[in-house]
Amino acid sequence: MRKVFVTLVLAIVSMAFFSQTCTAQEKKWTEIRIVTEGGFVPWNFTKPDGTLAGFEIELAKNLCDRMKVKCTITAQAFDSMIPALNAGKYDAIIDDLAITPKREQVIAFSVPYAALCSTFATLKGSDVAKQLPVENLIVPLTSGTSPGQAMEKIQRGLKGKIIGTLSSGNSVDFINAYFKDTSAIRQYKTPEARDLDLLAGRVDAIVGAKDSLLGTAAKAGNENIILAGACFQGGVLGKGAGVGLRKEDAELKAMFDKAIQAAQADGTIKRLSEATFHIDVTPR
Numbered sequence: 699m700r701k702v703f704v705t706l707v708l709a710i711v712s713m714a715f716f717s718q719t720c721t722a723q724e725k726k727w728t729e730i731r732i733v734t735e736g737g738f739v740p741w742n743f744t745k746p747d748g749t750l751a752g753f754e755i756e757l758a759k760n761l762c763d764r765m766k767v768k769c770t771i772t773a774q775a776f777d778s779m780i781p782a783l784n785a786g787k788y789d790a791i792i793d794d795l796a797i798t799p800k801r802e803q804v805i806a807f808s809v810p811y812a813a814l815c816s817t818f819a820t821l822k823g824s825d826v827a828k829q830l831p832v833e834n835l836i837v838p839l840t841s842g843t844s845p846g847q848a849m850e851k852i853q854r855g856l857k858g859k860i861i862g863t864l865s866s867g868n869s870v871d872f873i874n875a876y877f878k879d880t881s882a883i884r885q886y887k888t889p890e891a892r893d894l895d896l897l898a899g900r901v902d903a904i905v906g907a908k909d910s911l912l913g914t915a916a917k918a919g920n921e922n923i924i925l926a927g928a929c930f931q932g933g934v935l936g937k938g939a940g941v942g943l944r945k946e947d948a949e950l951k952a953m954f955d956k957a958i959q960a961a962q963a964d965g966t967i968k969r970l971s972e973a974t975f976h977i978d979v980t981p982r
Contacts, residue, residue: 712832730768734758808940819875824907839931872930909971
């Protein structure tokens with residue numbers, strides 16, 4: 699009877715070990731399906747031949763090489779990315795996705811691969827440009843701190859003005875938190891539509907990540923667009939841009955974290971971002 703009991707115990711232990719081994723094997727990542735927007739210049743965009751390009755595309759390829767995995771990168775509308783990720787259609791989102799408390803409730807994030815700050819752009823010679831000259835200043839919005847005089851200056855300069863913002867992303871939360879009582883807000887689905895309205899004078903200023911707005915101002919035909927005011931970081935704007943992941947994929951998060959930290963340490967993120975944005979977006 700004792701032998702039978704021992705044999706039974708050994709069988710159960712072996713089955714448990716086999717099950718754990720299979721589970722571990724099932725979680726070994728050899729291919730990762732990445733989704734991006736393919737229309738957020740210069741972070742990611744679609745070239746005339748249909749291929750994807752931009753800072754995040756180059757970074758994604760670099761991270762995949764470091765992780766020694768095969769990656770496929772697909773373009774999809776921003777609004778449906780997180781539901782598609784959680785439904786299992788994709789494994790990772792790389793799309794200038796700010797790490798915000800609201801998003802952290804539904805998905806996980808890698809460590810940041812880009813430090814973001816948001817600022818404003820307007821037209822040369824406009825009232826906004828005269829009141830809000832560009833400042834090389836980053837103002838924290840983190841809990842327990844106050845943006846103080848820097849924010850008050852922006853609010854005065856934009857009082858009664860129309861601010862254009864993308865309807866997706868975290869700039870809407872930023873505008874609603876600090877400007878909804880002093881300025882009119884107009885939302886856009888694409889950066890192109892937003893920028894055209896600024897050039898046409900239908901909005902007085904636009905808001906966005908500083909690196910993105912620098913790219914906007916550098917485009918042919920946009921020579922009249924300039925940055926305005928200080929740059930704000932943290933709080934409703936998030937902790938930076940990270941790779942969006944399902945909460946249960948802890949192994950994949952660890953892989954991305956390690957690869958991003960290595961790309962940061964050896965200067966890859968600095969090199970790619972300076973070539974794209976003309977500034978270094980490496981998280982500090």
